[in-house]
Amino acid sequence: MRRRTTPPLFDPTAVRPWNAQVDGLGYGGDYNPEQWPDEVRVEDLRLLREAGVNVLSVAIFAWATIEPREGELDWTWLDETMDRLHAAGIQVALATATASPPPWLTRKHPEILPRLADGTVLHQGARQSYSVTHPLHREYALRMTARMAERYGDHPALALWHVDNEIGCHVPRDYSDAAAAAFRVWLAERYGTIERLNEAWGTAFWSQRYATFEDVLPPLVAPMFSNPTQQLDFDRFSSDALLDYYRDLRDTLRELTPHVPTTTNLMTTSTTQGMDYFSWADDLDVVANDHYTIAADPDRHVELALSADLSRGVAGGEPWMLMEHSTSAVNWQPRNRAKLPGEMLRNSLQHVARGADAVMYFQWRQSRAGAEKYHSAMLPHAGTDTDVWRNTVELGDVLRRIGEVRGSRVTSRAALLVDYPAWWAAELDSHPTQDLRYMDELRAWYAALWRRGVTVDTVTPRADLDGYDLIVVPTLYLVDDEGAENVAAGAERGATVVVTFFSGIVDENDQVRLGGYPGAFRDLLGVRTEEFTPLQEGESVRVVGKAVDGEAGADLWGEKTHVADGTEVTATYDDGPLAGRPAVTRRYVGSGAAWYVGTRLRRDGLDALVSRLVEESGVVPEVVAPAGVEVVRRAAEDGRAWLFAINHTDEAAALDTPPGTELLTGSAVDGRLDVPAGAVRVLRTTA
Numbered sequence: 001m002r003r004r005t006t007p008p009l010f011d012p013t014a015v016r017p018w019n020a021q022v023d024g025l026g027y028g029g030d031y032n033p034e035q036w037p038d039e040v041r042v043e044d045l046r047l048l049r050e051a052g053v054n055v056l057s058v059a060i061f062a063w064a065t066i067e068p069r070e071g072e073l074d075w076t077w078l079d080e081t082m083d084r085l086h087a088a089g090i091q092v093a094l095a096t097a098t099a100s101p102p103p104w105l106t107r108k109h110p111e112i113l114p115r116l117a118d119g120t121v122l123h124q125g126a127r128q129s130y131s132v133t134h135p136l137h138r139e140y141a142l143r144m145t146a147r148m149a150e151r152y153g154d155h156p157a158l159a160l161w162h163v164d165n166e167i168g169c170h171v172p173r174d175y176s177d178a179a180a181a182a183f184r185v186w187l188a189e190r191y192g193t194i195e196r197l198n199e200a201w202g203t204a205f206w207s208q209r210y211a212t213f214e215d216v217l218p219p220l221v222a223p224m225f226s227n228p229t230q231q232l233d234f235d236r237f238s239s240d241a242l243l244d245y246y247r248d249l250r251d252t253l254r255e256l257t258p259h260v261p262t263t264t265n266l267m268t269t270s271t272t273q274g275m276d277y278f279s280w281a282d283d284l285d286v287v288a289n290d291h292y293t294i295a296a297d298p299d300r301h302v303e304l305a306l307s308a309d310l311s312r313g314v315a316g317g318e319p320w321m322l323m324e325h326s327t328s329a330v331n332w333q334p335r336n337r338a339k340l341p342g343e344m345l346r347n348s349l350q351h352v353a354r355g356a357d358a359v360m361y362f363q364w365r366q367s368r369a370g371a372e373k374y375h376s377a378m379l380p381h382a383g384t385d386t387d388v389w390r391n392t393v394e395l396g397d398v399l400r401r402i403g404e405v406r407g408s409r410v411t412s413r414a415a416l417l418v419d420y421p422a423w424w425a426a427e428l429d430s431h432p433t434q435d436l437r438y439m440d441e442l443r444a445w446y447a448a449l450w451r452r453g454v455t456v457d458t459v460t461p462r463a464d465l466d467g468y469d470l471i472v473v474p475t476l477y478l479v480d481d482e483g484a485e486n487v488a489a490g491a492e493r494g495a496t497v498v499v500t501f502f503s504g505i506v507d508e509n510d511q512v513r514l515g516g517y518p519g520a521f522r523d524l525l526g527v528r529t530e531e532f533t534p535l536q537e538g539e540s541v542r543v544v545g546k547a548v549d550g551e552a553g554a555d556l557w558g559e560k561t562h563v564a565d566g567t568e569v570t571a572t573y574d575d576g577p578l579a580g581r582p583a584v585t586r587r588y589v590g591s592g593a594a595w596y597v598g599t600r601l602r603r604d605g606l607d608a609l610v611s612r613l614v615e616e617s618g619v620v621p622e623v624v625a626p627a628g629v630e631v632v633r634r635a636a637e638d639g640r641a642w643l644f645a646i647n648h649t650d651e652a653a654a655l656d657t658p659p660g661t662e663l664l665t666g667s668a669v670d671g672r673l674d675v676p677a678g679a680v681r682v683l684r685t686t687a
Contacts, residue, residue, distance in 0.1 A: 010254050018160040018261045018286050018321070019357065021091050022054050024403020026321065026358030027396055028090070029378055031056040033081050034065045035367055041081070044365065045088050047379060052396025053090060055358065057323065058082075060095040060165045061127065063144060064102035075151060086157035093263075093323075094158055096145040096249055099165035100127035105140060112137035114174040118221045126371070128170045132245035133182040141245075145252045153257035161257070162323075163249045163264040166290060168242040172274025173234070175218045179241070184213045186237045200509040201229040225430045229510045232478075235424040239275045247283055261285035265323040268310035270303050270439045276420035277314045278460050287315035290324035290362075293347065295337040299447065301648050304347060305630065306446045306458075308354035310418065313458030317409055319357040322348075327361055327388050328376035336374065342678040344391045345398065346646050349680045352402070353632040353644035354455075355410050359399060402663050402682050405642050408634040413619045414456040415468040416446060417476060417487070422461075425510050426477035426502065433534035435556060441475040441500060441600070448603075448610040453621030455632055465490040470617035473521075476503040478510060484520035491524065492590030496617040499525060500597045501557045502532075517559070518596070525596040526567030526587040533558040533577055543605060545571030547584040547595075547612060552605025554583065559598040561585075573599075584609065629653045629675065643683040647675045660685030 019026055028048075033041045048056075059066070059078060067073055085092055106113060106124040112134045114122045122129060130137045141164075152158055191197040194210050203209040208227055210216055219226040219234050250262045265288045266277050281287065289311040293300040311320050327344050329336040339347075348359045366377035378392045426438040449456055449472070457468070461483030465471055471490045476483075476499070484504060491497040504520035506512055513519030517529035535541065540555040547570035554573075561582045563569060571584035585596045593616065601609060614620070623631045628649035635641040642663075647653050655673045662669050663682045675681045 010258055014259055015261050015285055016259055018093075018263070019055075019091075019406070021159060025352065025399045025406055026055040026360065027051075027399045028053040028055040028364070029057065029361035030060060030324065030363035031058050031081075032061070032363060032365070032367070033058075034062055034077060035369075036365065040365075041084070045084060047384070048090060048364070049088060051378065051392050052400055053364075053378075055091045055093060055159060055360065056085065056364065057093040057095060057162050057360065058085075059097045059148070060162065061100050062095070062097045063100065066097055067102060067144070070104055070108070073147070082152060082155050082157050086155070090157070091159035092155075092157045093160050093162040094148065094152055095162040096141070096148055096164055096253070098141040098144055098249065101130050101137065101140070106130075109136055111178075113176070114171045114179075115176040117173070117175045117219065119175075122171065126170070131171075131174050131176045131178050132167075133174065133241050134176070134178040138245070138248060142248060142252050145249045146256065149253050149256035153260065158260060160286070161250075161253050161260055161262040163246055163253070163262055166265055166267060167246055168238075168274045169267060172242070173238050174241075175220060180218050182241060183218055183234060183237050184216055186240065187216060187233065188213050190233070200511075201227055201233075202511060203227070228425075228428045228430065231428055232421070232425050232510050236276075236421065239279065239420070242275055243280050243283065246280070250283065263288045263321070265290045266311070266314065267291075268314060269307045270443050273420065273423050273439070277310075278418075278420065281314050281316060287311060287318070287320040288323040289320060291322065291351070292324075292326055292330055295329070295333055295335065301346065301350065301630070302447050302450050303443065304350055305354060305450055306443060308351050308356065309416075309446075309456060310458050312355040312410060313418065315355070317355075317411075317457070319355055319407060319409070321358040321360070322351045322356040323358070323360050324362040325351070325360075326376050327378055327380075327392060329374070331372050331375040338376075341387075344388075345395055346648065346678070346680055348395055349398070349644060349682070350630070350646055352399075352405065353410075353630075353634065353646065355634070357406050359395070398664060402642070404640075404663075404684070405634050405682070408636040408640075408642065410455060410632065410634055412455045412457045413468055414449060414454050414470040414617075415459050415463075415465060415472065416442065416449070416456045417461055417471065417473045418442065418458045419461055419476060419478070419483075421508070422476050422478040425506065426475055428510070432532045433556065435534075435537070436475070436502065438475050438477070444600075444606060445472050445474045445500070445610070448606045449614075450630070451607060451627065452610055452614055453623070453625055453631060454614060454619055455622065462486055465495070466493065469495050470613060470619045471495050471497045473497065473499040473503060475500055478506050478508065479504055479520050480508040481520070484524075487521070488524040488589070488594075491592040491594045494591035496593050496595070496613055497524070497589075498595040498597065498613055501559060501599060521596075524587075524589060524594050525585065526564040526594070527561050527582070527585055527596050527598075528564070529559040529561045529598070531560040533560060540602075541576035541578070541599070542574040543571050543583045543599065543601065544574045545569070545584065547571040547586075547609050548601065548605040549608035549611075552608065553602040554599040554605065555602065556600040557598070558583075561598050570595075623655050623657055625655055626651075626653050629655070631655070639686055641685055643673075643685060645673060645675045645681045645683070647677060647679050650677050652676050657683055658685040
């Protein structure tokens with residue numbers, strides 16, 4: 001990889017806030033005027049004002065429109081769009097137009113196309129048909145980026161740069177020759193010598209020892225399991241390569257427009273694992289995220305909350321942007337169901353409640369052609385006499401009413417540890433079970449805390465844990481010494497720490513920590529596992545003890561565990577091959593406690609255990625609410641605070657709250673906040 005460096009005279013304090021010219025919260029979405037005739041674009045201006053839109057992403061997929069033939073540039077439509085939006089009081093997140101190379105480029109230079117591990121070339125005809133590591137593609141992309149900056153860097157509508165788009169969305173791993181060459185450079189930088197690579201990868205196994213970096217390939221399709229550390233390092237490299245691509249385009253923009261902030265839209269969901277977004281955070285002037293709910297998931301609002309908290313975690317607690325979500329149905333799921341009444345508003349305000357200072361959609365006007373023509377938009381095919389349009393206008397009014405929350409933050413005393421390398425490593429092949437999914441475990445613990453009304457911060461194992469009284473560590477399979485010591489220090493300081501099965505097993509090179517599992521956490525937890533006993537498909541066991549409030553079911557995983565002196569067994573297996581052995585344990589550590597959960601508890605048992613952990617740690621909900629009613633607090637430095645109450649149920653709820661003013665209705669609240677079924681309320685309070 002060819003790395004650029006940040007311009008030496010760049011001053012980060014000179015970068016203006018992305019929303020400096022936006023009143024209150026940002027509201028808008030992707031705008032693609034190049035898809036429409038001029039009379040439609042003129043109508044857009046009237047409707048954008050009616051909806052209350054104040055920010056739009058423009059030119060994301062416009063390369064082939066701007067440059068239909070190499071070197072032949074047409075700026076007329078984009079010049080006109082920028083001027084019209086400025087006149088309408090709308091700010092622009094202007095893209096670098098590089099998200100999809102034009103057909104003339106891939107025809108002329110097919111070598112820039114990416115490949116799968118089996119050698120399949122991913123051709124032109126969709127989007128992201130480029131290898132981020134290919135020097136020639138990089139040259140063309142940088143040229144287009146510079147053209148955009150030179151032409152629009154001083155335009156008064158420009159709020160921030162939108163670099164490329166959803167980088168790595170469709171090609172998180174590229175196995176092309178260009179990627180292989182860049183991988184070897186990355187490895188040489190990481191290890192220094194081939195001997196150190198051989199030691200880290202354990203290449204004495206299966207006669208894999210390398211004589212030179214030139215012998216190393218990406219983990220292509222092979223006769224049997226590829227070297228696991230090779231796979232893990234290729235994951236690391238791929239995330240870094242995608243970040244390097246962003247940095248290269250970003251630095252081109254900084255050289256020409258150092259005052260304009262830059263970002264790209266991440267995809268922090270429970271399914272997107274291609275990039276270690278925590279490692280991207282320092283390179284984003286504002287964290288932006290795209291999120292789409294899964295219609296078939298009855299708990300999709302809980303996954304949404306997790307995604308929002310992940311975005312806030314990547315942002316280090318700072319406000320962030322929701323750059324894309326959907327007004328209703330999408331086009332890419334097996335069955336694209338429309339959103340239910342009130343769901344669009346609830347989804348949007350969930351993100352705001354958890355730290356978003358902008359609510360944006362794909363897209364403004366629903367396309368009449370192309371692969372996403374059935375993806376919902378703010379303005380649907382059927383026009384303005386529709387529920388979706390009325391919802392769009394209503395949301396604009398709601399965001400205006402609650403605009404005062406801008407800049408405030410969400411705080412929590414509970415931390416959920418998230419680590420992308422651990423995610424990658426936990427799901428490598430040749431493991432005790434292929435049924436374990438890292439994010440399933442993390443999401444299960446998050447959901448249990450959500451049901452208890454506990455707001456959590458998502459942080460990495462090396463993050464500062466001093467402010468947390470409850471630290472949850474789900475399936476942290478890979479952890480380095482510093483991360484393990486950091487978790488242990490949290491318990492020593494007084495926190496309640498809970499570690500789950502298949503944690504602490506390997507070091508950063510995916511080499512097993514010898515002496516018994518859970519390796520890095522063995523001393524902290526006071527347990528030693530001699531053997532894993534994963535359960536077969538459909539198999540379950542019964543667990544009994546006070547940790548699960550009597551009795552609970554468990555599946556997927558079991559361990560033959562021994563406890564040290566001073567470690568309390570709080571639940572045991574009641575049947576199966578591990579009957580009588582420890583399933584859940586607890587140990588006093590310093591001023592705190594360390595719990596170990598050696599199996600996958602089903603929902604009732606997990607809820608019981610989480611209730612016990614919450615009680616022990618003293619972490620309490622902001623407001624006690626009925627099941628299905630979500631309450632989150634944002635607070636400002638001046639003492640003001642806002643409670644977001646989101647009712648996901650079909651029953652009205654009454655909450656005991658501090659006195660204040662409800663912003664959506666303007667009514668005074670004297671200690672009882674009524675939240676109708678399916679509705680949202682936002683209470684300003686100073687308590």
